[in-house]
Amino acid sequence: MSEAALREQICLLAKSLFDRGLTHGSTGNISARTEDGGLLVSPTGTSFGRLDPARLARFDAAGAHVDGDKPTKEMPLHTAFYDTRGTAGAVVHLHSCHSVALSMLEADEEDFLPPLTPYGVMLLGRVKLLPFFLPGDPAMGEAVRGLAGKRSAVMLANHGPVVAGKDVEAACNAVEELEATAKLALMTRGMGARGLDGGQVQALVSKFNLEWDA
Numbered sequence: 001m002s003e004a005a006l007r008e009q010i011c012l013l014a015k016s017l018f019d020r021g022l023t024h025g026s027t028g029n030i031s032a033r034t035e036d037g038g039l040l041v042s043p044t045g046t047s048f049g050r051l052d053p054a055r056l057a058r059f060d061a062a063g064a065h066v067d068g069d070k071p072t073k074e075m076p077l078h079t080a081f082y083d084t085r086g087t088a089g090a091v092v093h094l095h096s097c098h099s100v101a102l103s104m105l106e107a108d109e110e111d112f113l114p115p116l117t118p119y120g121v122m123l124l125g126r127v128k129l130l131p132f133f134l135p136g137d138p139a140m141g142e143a144v145r146g147l148a149g150k151r152s153a154v155m156l157a158n159h160g161p162v163v164a165g166k167d168v169e170a171a172c173n174a175v176e177e178l179e180a181t182a183k184l185a186l187m188t189r190g191m192g193a194r195g196l197d198g199g200q201v202q203a204l205v206s207k208f209n210l211e212w213d214a
Ligand SMILES: O=C(CO)COP(=O)(O)O
Pocket: 026, 027, 028, 029, 042, 043, 044, 045, 046, 071, 072, 073, 074, 093, 095, 135, 136
């Protein structure tokens, strides 16, 4: 994809997320790999509803900020995914309401989301719950590096999800799936809901050749 098309796609999908309330105000950030090995990144303090393709921060393949506005304060978080997951072509972070609510309740840190639906399993794998950090704290990037590329999705407690995908569309689909699964988990909490059992999860992993951090 040309850089011009990628710029348009980042802004279009970010606006779609914003318009559906998946992140609000000036929260969230998004980045994508360019064909030359660089990155395009949403500027700090901007709204997903109004990103300007011409003003995205651009980094070269060596990681130097070459033009565009000042990038998100969560750069260490984004670069941690690119550096540890060779397949990552895009990273999206949101402040999506249901996943943030769920992160405030008792949870299994290794499996923030229970396996409830096939697409939850297929698009996210196992989601790691990370502790609370101050926004912009580079320690978040270190926490992601500590996962050694084994997880494509993490949840920052009391803050929001961060998801890497092979491209912008895949990363957006996955973060939407994370929020939808968190919503289902909240809706059915304490109701004795039937999730997928171990056999059903294993069947999905083999049928779709899923990356699964067992
Ligand atoms: O979500 C955010 C911080 O976690 C938004 O920060 P930026 O505006 O710097 O991208």
